[in-house]
Amino acid sequence: MPSNIVENATGASRAGQPLVRARGVAKAFSGNAVLHSVDLDLYPGEVVGLLGENGAGKSTLMHILSGGLVADSGTIDLAGEPVRFGNVSDGISAGISFVHQELSVVGALSVAENLYLGRFPRTPLGFVDKVLMRASSKALLERVGAGALDPAREAGSLRAGEQQLIEIAKAAGRQPRLLILDEPTSSLTPHEVESFFSYVRNAREAGTAIIFITHRLEEALGLCDRLVVLRNGAIVSERKPAETSREQLIADMTGKPAIYDYKPRAIDENAVALSLRNVSDGVHIEDISLEVRRGEVLGLFGLVGAGRTELLDVIHGVRPLKSGYLTLNKRTFSPRDPSEAVKSGVVLVPEGRKTAGILPQHSVRDNAAISSLRRFASRFFSDRSGEASRIAAFTKSLGIRMANDMQPISTLSGGNQQKVIFARALMAEPQLLLLDEPTHGVDVGAKADLYTIIAQAAERGLTVLMASSEVPEILALCDRVAVLSKGRLAGILERSEMSEDRILTLAFREH
Ligand SMILES: Nc1ncnc2c1ncn2[C@@H]1O[C@H](COP(=O)(O)OP(=O)(O)O)[C@@H](O)[C@H]1O
Ligand SMILES: [Mg+2]
Incomplete structure (x- = not known):
């Protein structure tokens, strides 16, 4: 060398x-x-x-x-x-x-003639040396892994991949x-x-x-x-x-920022945080059984009307249970309304910011504080500075872009409003976070930030059940996915089984 x-x-x-x-x-x-x-x-x-x-x-x-x-x-x-x-x-x-990129093989000529087009080997008498041409064609084809092709065959009768190999062999032959x-x-x-x-x-x-x-x-x-x-x-x-x-x-x-890249989490299969047994609401969802493990992000996928939101509503005490039962940390769990769910450490970020209970004219700080007010209640009026610094820490860690936290939340971009709602949910220090279409309508940059926020919360042991209608989002974040179809569980896929094809196949399943 x-x-x-x-x-x-x-x-x-x-x-x-x-x-x-x-x-x-x-x-x-x-x-x-x-x-x-x-x-x-x-x-x-x-x-x-x-x-x-x-x-x-x-x-x-x-x-x-x-x-x-x-x-x-x-x-x-x-x-x-x-x-x-x-x-x-x-x-x-x-x-x-x-x-x-485009094939340019001459269909009417043989494979060998194509390979030596424009530079046929000649015998001393000036004739095309067909014997030599065939032999060296064979060697050339072998070099590119196409040794099985017969140099005498008409090139036009070959399939596209074989024609491609002829082009490659032809280029290789010129050294x-x-x-x-x-x-x-x-x-x-x-x-x-x-x-x-x-x-x-x-x-x-x-x-x-x-x-x-x-x-x-x-x-x-x-x-x-x-x-x-x-x-x-x-x-x-x-x-x-x-x-x-x-x-x-x-x-x-x-030119768009990379969205979150899935990294496996260590999850204890026996640490069941939430379990659903034969859950039905008598209207939209029927006989659903599944488990979510501590620190796991379980995806909940389904087409429109599959019953994802309804299932989250049952877990959050918004929608009454008709039959079946739930356990939270292995104890019976039957919240009669959302405030009971929140008391047990179950927080929901609902679909659509507009209905998520933001107070548009109120400040970012007030909006972030709403659900954790209870936690601050005893010191709410006496310790507004404690609250302010806690909120400041959250808004900073979530990368919320704003001038200051006293500006009305309605002046923030959609992605940043959604982060405020996440801040509110996380400040309640939940054990189980229920997410319904968490990145719907936010731009790719904010999406990537939200994915990081969810993944980091799971790393710290938060259990997440996330309904989404975006397969890439499920693949970017979830350790497993439960697929619903027409109100029933169509199947649960382990991480190693998750692919767009399999998720969609289950989603379209007719029971
Ligand atoms: N001969 C041509 N006349 C006019 N426009 C062309 C010509 N060749 C390529 N372009 C245009 O140039 C751009 C780049 O094309 P191309 O180099 O083929 O891209 P790529 O190979 O990355 O797909 C495209 O917008 C294409 O339409
Ligand atoms: Mg090209």
Whole structure:
């Protein structure tokens, strides 16, 4: 290994000089700017994942690097020399192979003819050397994990994934210095993806620089040495797979903050906080049995009308129980009204802020204090400063953005109002927090904050039962999910069983 090659943190070799150095690359189509001053270095022996939403400019940038398009401005150096490609063949002669997103296999030709299109091997007499072509085609196909394909077959008769492999083999056959793969795996089977990955790893070993464009973040995280995210024509991040996550990458791609990333909690299966046995209200919900463990966040999912709110209302003493029973900390629990529930440590944050009992003209401080007034009652008038400092501590820890806590709550954004309602609920020091659509109608930033607040409260041992109609929210936060359908329990999924598909399948179950 030459002495100017250093090991980067991901183990890939980085030559002192990049193979490709792009600076200030910009491109507009009829006045519409698609790339703004892109700087990108690509090193031999490195796989760079290029990520971005549709339309971010990934393919356009690749067309510029490979000669298919000319940039409006900016420079490209190849191995230290400035280059200016006029067309694709200039790029190919310079050692750049581009496997396009769209298939361009010629259907009427054989697999072998496609692989050697434009550069058929010849016999000394000038005829196409079919024997050599077939043999080397076979070897090429094997290299990309497509050894099972017959080089003599008509390419048009192959399925999309096989045609894709021909394109990859064709690019590999040119022994490129830079290999660009634009969504190569979209039509491959999982087995083909595996073989293709081994080819990419071998090419990296051999010193090829590789750009891999994909929408499959797991693939990018598993294969690449470096991940570059393009958003609206500009590079917004460069990350190492070991130091990032799916959520972070999605946040980079979309420009929206990462929502909460689920982290497992240690929950004692025997520490049952709330138990429901054959609970019915005689109207909306029927025969529901479930348990919530201490410190657990149990999701309650269902379609509109499934009975989520009604079930929470029964637990909170708003709606009378017709049959069945409840226990709280293994003791019978039958609150006749919400104040009894609150006394037992069960607090509800209801659906919809407007109905949640906020007093719009009253201050943030008064609104936060309402349900904990009882706790302050004996010293309410004598110790307003104690109350004020406690509320201040809560509003600060929940990141409520406001000028001061004496301003009317109605002057806060929806997300911040919801945080005040959370502050109120948490200040009552509940054992069990019932949440009904806790982030409905709040923006993504406040949503992420609320998720953190809920997760942190659970970490401290608070038990949470959270009704939600958003599957991503359930997946972001819950340790398990109970799915209701038409007033009945359709099933409970453990964390390891939770997926959008399974949750929705249960939600649509007809009993
Ligand atoms: N030849 C073209 N003429 C006009 N607009 C184009 C052309 N090629 C791409 N675009 C536009 O440029 C933007 C970026 O496209 P593209 O580079 O294909 O993005 P990506 O590959 O990231 O999905 C899109 O808005 C697309 O419509
Ligand atoms: Mg594209």
